Amino acid sequence: MMKLRSDAFLKEGVKKLKQANEELFKPEEDIVAYSVCKNAQFSLDNLLRGFLLSNNIDPSQEDSIESMLKKCIEIDVKFKKIDVGMMTCSGHKIDSRYCAELKTVSACFDAADSLDTLLRKAKMYS
16 A cells, blocks of 8 residues: 555656656746746655655655655665755645745755656666
């Protein structure tokens, strides 16, 4: 059961990262920062949940990106490479915050992309 849930979260995380990436490839004046922000947030949330579930840890719905990242670091120190410092939302419930500045949005996307890369290297998915 945990494996199925883990796989579902990982799959959704990859999908959301792809959606954020597609938005970033638009001309700068056409980029919808909110869309990049929310897709990157949901990507991070889903990828972290998927990793935790694959390690038999069932995160609560109340867990923030920051709190889940700390749990992941306890399992694997490589997660320290994931920088959520520029993300003003990382310590809050995912639905409660978003950013609109392209610099902050890019930092959020970069964190999600780094997490995706780390999980691919760990062969969590391909």
